Amino acid sequence: MLGALAQAGGGPGHGGGGPGHGGPPKPSATPTPPPLPSYNGTGPTMLRFGCHQLVVDRIDPLVNPGAIPSPHQHQIVGGDAFNASMPYSDISSLSGCTTCSYSDDFSNYWTSNLYFQARNGSYKRVKQLPSRVFFPGDNASVVTQGGLIAYYVSPGQNMVKAFQPGFRMFFGDPTLRSPPAGKWDLGNQTCFRCYTGPDFGGDEFAPCQDPRVDTMYLPNKKCYGIRSNILFPTCWDGVSLDSADHKSHVAYPLEGPHVFDAIGTAKYCPRSHPVKIPQVMLEIVWDTAEFNDPALWPEDGSQPFVLSTGDHTGYSQHADYVFGWKGDALQVGMEAGCLGAACPGMKTQSLEKGTECSVRELVGENYSGWLSTLPGNPKQPPVTTPTSSTKKPHPTKPPKGDYPSHGGHHW
Template structure:
């Protein structure tokens, strides 16, 4: 997202709230009451970069203790991350974090993206740092290596309740291979943006708002990079830090999933989940430009990219979250009425400090360069049609080190500009 403070105000004045189940956001301007944003008393939108912590095939939520887990993830955040993580205050067991807010020891993890060449080989798509228009105010995010940008939104002071130590949640469904069917239209909760030109071309509207560049599936045309956005639910049952499926303790508002507008989170939460929580969103950018040679795409013309779940549709994109902000830091941030990467009272660190935070890989396998298979050769689960079903396969398949290399085939390196 590339909005200046002024642009945020303008966009906020035109965004249309989703008020009916199954409705979709419209990019058409629609007036709404003006409110002074981000002035110390209004909404908060934290937007900050997190450097990559590790790439590994473990998942302490869905496959706790499994080394390896079925598919690969990229992880950011605190160094307490491990194959197993108890319902505890991970800020107390972390010594460093890869995020710019140095009190955020949370962990966030998502799928990786691979290019599937015509000859059957695979190569991981490199990530590039997100850009920012807050010149001089966010020197961290544009200098990260891999990782993601995290967002936290609150409508105003005392409007949301920060997560409690030990809280975690999961959004998405790693078994999906088609548009999810269910009560809600989730196209505003996970989407891919196909940049239409160099330097983040076409990035005009908030995530999942622009049908010209946003799709719930992986784009079916060459892009100047692909951005993935995943938005978490905004209501909590107020009791459980987790649930068996890592989803049932959170819910969408009565009016349906709230689109990301940087200001609001939920009008009304259901009685079963009455507590309004911050809207969390993660944003990842993949540099697909070096893979835009059509002679290397599948002969049938289908798009060549595949998530580390083994999914070519993109519908299986998902994200995991384990809360780890220190003390009351997140609540103070949510009540502060501030914006972006600098919020009064919240400590920050330099990207140099963040890059020194690391954890070792637990699964010894090759995942860079040309591979014969995706890491782990992930087993393909029965395809699901609803994001409310089992989120991930539970049985890993061997180590799947993918050591085969097909030099001279697949896509050659380019200049990164397409």
């Protein structure tokens, strides 16, 4: 990912594609990467830090509050206030510890798990790997035990508004089994990267921007690891901490979902959602190399990996976020003009301290070793009709009646 950041924004976008959809388009030429942006204390900020796994459990306080168990399993990181239900209050005041290296981040982040289904039909959970990137002061993300890497991006000082206590949001749809229909092509917001060789081979461009290795669907070939990236919308209505679908209070910019370029979030936010918020991206690396033995794969060579939703396509990849930064710590970070896991004015903690934080499993299912069914044996959607987005992002000039938020700065 170090090379990927150096080339952020240099790769072309890609469409949905997927099994039965012809796959991703092939690039006509090798893109030329732009130089790294300048992080000089006054320009953009990109927080990038590791969060160890807090717990693996089949609960979901955002989509299925109070349900024990919820329909499918998640892996969760962050503060120890995580529970089957979570109040719309200051989560940081309810937490005693966090698994994240920024010690004022008591937020919770959770995603699906990945399993391998062997030729005999049994399942085994895929282990997670730490990231490969080394930044000054980053002593956690490269040795993270399970969990994920979290990113927060701001274009510069006074350019985004940090989330408020009680805020939460959701990306994705656990029932999807084909490319999502809608206004935007979300291929630059959710993807799987297939590493082409050992030591993160092929990791050359920013997430979801290299059609040679990135797909919205689970790769249908052997990889030396699969990386998941999930990006959240970057505009907010400025009022609602949540919405019925956990999505409607946030929105994409008028010009379309912002790619991950480490320096920007939105050019123009719609009038309905005028407030620019940090771009949040989650990153998980799955150690799929141990399953590359052809004898384990289905006899027809079909894709053997499956998300904990029961989805073999990968289109149900999703992520949940409950904000829990302490006080104004996130706003301080968004104004810092810095890069990585050690920004001025932001508190950090040691690797050992982060691994001490955990919560008790509420469902208590066995998810180790080979299993006859996925945890919960989640029911599958009755219909999986292929769909695809046909509308593409329009030019960045705002339509009449809309306006660029926060002073009209362009990033």
